[in-house]
Amino acid sequence: MNIEDLYWRQANRRLLAKSLAELCYEQALVPSPGKDGVCRVSLKSGVDYRFRARLTIWDWLYIDVASLERVYNGRAAPAEDAAQFFIDAAANLEASPATLGNLLQELANSLVADVTLLQKQKGLDAGTLAQLPDEQLQCLLDGHPKAMVNKGRIGWGAQEFDAYGTESAKGVRLLWLAVRRELTVSGKGDGWDWPQLLAESLNKEECRQLDWVARQKGIDWQTFLPLPVHPWQWQHHIRQHYAQPISRGDLVFLGEFGDAYLPQVSLRTLSNLSRPQALHLKLPLTVLNTSCYRGIPGKYTRCGPALSAWMQQLCQRDAELSARGTCVMQEVAGVQVPQMHQEQIDGGPYRYRELLGATWRQSPASLCAPDERHLLMAALLQRDEGGNSVAAALIRASALSAQEWLEHLFDATVVPLYHLLSRYGIGLVAHAQNITLVLRADRVVRVLLKDFQGDLRLAQGDFPDRADLPPEALAALDQLPPSHIFHDLFTGHFVTVLRYLSAQLMAETGLHELDFYGVLARVLRRYQNAAVLQDPQMTQRFHQFNLFRQYVERVCINRVRLRQGYDDSAARPVPIIGGKLHNPLWLAEQRQRTQDSNEPETLSPAEATL
Incomplete structure (x- = not known):
């Protein structure tokens, strides 16, 4: 063999x-x-x-x-x-x-x-x-553990996998366009202008070269905006779908310029290969991957910078978030160019409405102190060929016990997410690719939040603490019943991340899963008790978003693809609800009550089954 x-x-x-x-x-x-x-x-x-x-x-x-x-x-x-x-x-x-x-x-x-x-x-x-x-x-991570086929990338062939795939670890140089401003939906944060954004990707000499090419083609930057595009997207979609504005001179190809970018685990997010502190770029790639086409929805482009700036201000002014050093990787600018004909089709395939655009986002390297380093949370689940995980390796290097290390992790990550949910009615779909950990001496000290385009949603109801949310963001964000937003944390994080982490640590370190979730329960109860002392009305919020109820709905994503198939749709797939789950937090607290009362310990449903 x-x-x-x-x-x-x-x-x-x-x-x-x-x-x-x-x-x-x-x-x-x-x-x-x-x-x-x-x-x-x-x-x-x-x-x-x-x-x-x-x-x-x-x-x-x-x-x-x-x-x-x-x-x-x-x-x-x-x-x-x-x-x-x-x-x-x-x-x-x-x-x-x-x-x-x-x-x-x-x-x-x-x-x-x-x-x-x-x-x-x-x-x-x-x-x-x-x-x-x-x-x-x-570039070495296995990717989403919950999605069965997580590197499907329908639309790519072997050449594209080798040139642009995350696992290729190859730098990609971007193409640059000039787009007439009135064709765009755009927004940018205070303190940023378009020359500054260009300078995040191009050195001074290349900026001069791009400007010279633009002048030769009659481009006036007062009426045009610069826009990076992924070379594959240009070749396979933009030249065809935007042929009309190209022929009219409203969309002008300038050429290949600037630094090489490294595709991150999310494929369409690119980090500057030579300047890690420079802004990340998020570009559309119209390939079907992990359940949907990887475009950029236009409705978030205009409000993205204001929303992320508001979220960062919230992290600074809120005592709970500020004490934990919670921070936002801000989207400082965004541009989207609607396809003029596809936009006129009510209910048309969503992938054709997300073809061309860019988001500029702060890099985690720019937000770390000299004694800190950043790590995508998905990396915790990565195992070597012997089955040993990065999480267990970090625990060993930290000189902490597994339970002590997890307490740091939960206090830095889960508490801020739960606080945003219960205090402000803000749900973040906090899967492991959306959470960046900041470590000091191999211990998690705080969290960086990102990706608010579709993964930030609001709970319906009266939440006065978010009253100053920018109006354009309020108009763009989905608002759903609290029972739905609850799953952004429970399913989006507990099921999608902690489910695998607790099983892996039990296999490697012998830490029982009930002990794992016992640590999480204690951290959350400590937060709840302190919050209620400061504001008794939070009791009602914790009841509304009850992480400790006995049963929780089972949310299914793989069955969606099997049922829906691969036909085009006007919206991204919606998960299916399966049978109920025993809540591990409830089980952990039940065991603790049993131990405190000196009653004989009963098995959890999982233990009793096998």
Whole structure:
């Protein structure tokens, strides 16, 4: 067996194990537990999948990848073909032939990227990964653990994966356009002008060269704005969809200029390769990846700078947020160019309304003190080839116990998110790619928040503390019932991040999941008690956003794609609600009450099942 085949089999086993675990969690498949932790999933096709697993506190299977077997006609063989698994499970998943075919394309793309990552991760242990610069580490991350096929990138071929994919770790030089101002929707923060924004990407000599090219083409910067565009987006979408304004001279191609940019784990977010403190750029890439097309919605462009500035001011004036050093990676400017014909179609595909634009955002490096470093929270979940995680490596390096380290983490991250939710009715979809940790001596000391374009929402109701929210932001942001916004924290962070972290730390350090969530419960109760002492009305808010209720709705994202398919839609996919979950915070507090009363301890539902 050659080395390429070994990597291919390994990538398939890992993706298959993740898919099995997520589909069982989302109740699309039903596992049958047996003896010694052996589970079986029986499919309508007559195929069984068998594996060893531990059922976690979240009713989620932590699967031993090496144990996976496919059983057919009484014969068992190693399960090393993820595509075959989806074919075997198609009837159970209620996937149409068209959906299944497109899913297999996403799967193939993801596997090729995963193989590249396995090759690049070879020989890097968790301790080494934990000390890498954030930008470099992001190019080695496996990506969203909740999305089955998280590197689908439909629309890209092998050349694009190699040139522009995160795992390629290659610098990308951007193309620059001049756009007539009246065609744009734009906004910028105080203290920023367009020459300053250009200087974040171009040195003085290149700025002069760009300006010379612009003058040669008759561009007057009083009537035009500079706009960067990803070379792939220009080649595959902008030249065609914007041919009319190009032919009229309203959209002018200037050429390739400036610093090289490194694609981060979110693919369309780019960090300056030579100047880490320079602004990040977020550019549309019309590829289908992790459930939706990666464009930039125009409705947030005008209000983005004002909204992020308001959020930063809130972090500074609010005592809870200020005490924890909570900070915002501000969106200092944004430009969006609507496609004039697509905008006239009511209910047309959303991807055609998000083709051309840019967001300039502060880099985490610019917000860190000399003795601090930044780390994307997704990095905590990354494991080396021996199964050891970056989180456990940081705990060891910090000289703290796992519980002490987690207390720092929760106080710096979860408390600010919960405070924003309960005090201001602001929900942030705080998955691990939206949260940047700031570390000092390998301990988490504070958090940087970002990505408010669609991932910041408001709870309906009377929240006087957000009365000074900029009107343009209030008009653009979605407002939903508190019961929906609750899930921005609970599902967006607890289920999407902590579910994996608690299982991993139990496997590595032996920290019981009930102890993990016991730490989180104590941190949150300490915050609640202090908040109620200062303002008794917060009791009602904590009841409204009750993180300690016994059961919580199970939110499913993978079933959405299986049900909806790959047809164009006017809006991004909406999750499906499954059966109820036992809340780990409630379970942890129940155990503590039992211990305090000296009653016999009962098993959690997960422990009782296996």
